[in-house]
Amino acid sequence: MSSQPVREAALKLVKGLEQLPLERIKHIVSLKESQIERYSPVAGLGSSKNDGKAKPSLEDIKDIISRTSGPLGMQKDALKKIQAALPQEQFTVDGIQEQIRSLQALLSNKNKNYYDVGDKLYKPAGNPIYYQRLLDEIEGKKKETFLTALRTVLFGK
Structure with a gap:
């Protein structure tokens, strides 16, 4: 499928993607999982999703389209347009090295450290607990009642 330098x-x-921490907020698609699933076949590791509820990958969809003459009653010209529109990824060593450099910058918090913001932004003078209240709500630590939310809207605190 790919050359030895690309595979390495x-x-x-x-291996670097596996070091990424779990996302604190669950999304429909996880960056970590989607990128591991994308690059594992190139690395020769196979697919990592075998939990039964995995969505079909792009390769599965391409395979279905190429094996059938008209899936789901599609006309042949529509099928050809879909096949032409599907991306054909070409993995190169340079492209993957660029991904590795970006991943290392994420893992080392390079931009967070370079563009450090102080307490002036984290705790604004007008409402110093604003961001802490948001984080508590996201993490489920402290729930606001209707009255406290109304007080916050009316008085800003």
């Missing part, structure tokens, strides 16, 4: 670079990228 992809393996290094997958």
